[in-house]
Amino acid sequence: MAGFPGVKVARFTYVSHVLSVASAAMVLVWCIHFRGGLAFESTNKSLIFNIHPVLMLIGFIIVGSEAIMSYKTLPLSHEVNKVIHLTLHAIALVLGAVGIYAAFKFHNESGIDNLYSLHSWVGLGTICLYGIQWIFGFVTFFFPGASPTLRGKSLPWHVLFGLFVYILAIATAELGFLEKLTFLESSGLYKYSSESFLVNFTALVVIFLGASVVISAIAPAHVDAPQGYSSISEN
DSSP states (O other): OOOOTTOOHHHHHHHHHHHHHHHHHHHHIIIIIITOOOOSSOSSHHHHHHHHHHIIIIIIIIHHHHHHHHHHHSSSOHHHHHHHHHHHHHHHHHHHHHHHHHHHHHHHHHTOOSSOSHHHHHHHHHHHHHHHHHHHHIIIIISSOOOHHHHHHHHHHHHHHHHHHHHHHHHHHHHHHHHHHHHHHHTTOOTTSHHHHHHHHHHHHHHHHHHHHHHHHHSOSSTTSOOSOOOOOOO
16 A cells, blocks of 8 residues: 555554554543442443443554554564554453453343344444454464565555554444443433433544544555565666
């Protein structure tokens, strides 16, 4: 992908870091201050659910965002960046799986059906695709590693599919915020309460985070980087 001429990737990574911190703080305030805290075991089953948005946003989306940006922006060697990229994605995948487990645990212990909403369908599909993408990247680019020719042909598709899965994760988060806030408001939460505004603004910050990460992934690392494709000399 040629990227955007004249766009410095560093500016968007700085914005992404700020938005990551902001969204993490906002979801923690929501789940701890407004929703009562976090717990894997509790008679208050809502505390079990609260683990889900915290891990899916901080663990899955934010760590995944850092994994995407690390490959291009860290001033380290190619091999070191590759290991960091792979490791951060693995951490995001594990934390995302734990976050999904928390949602199932909450549903099962509360007598609520599983997998009935679009949020749950898209979310489960997203983390499955994320796992497939990670395995493909590990086998192709890390160990045992494909041939240089195959790696070269696979890389653009790996990047494209990775961004597709990342955008799916952002979309799933938006569906989750909407679904949970709708449930809360139908249960008596005032639509113009501070909590409602916090959830909506958190969702907006996550949208801007996703946009800045995608732009940082496709923008050239340097403004003077060559744009487009050119023929390779045979000499």
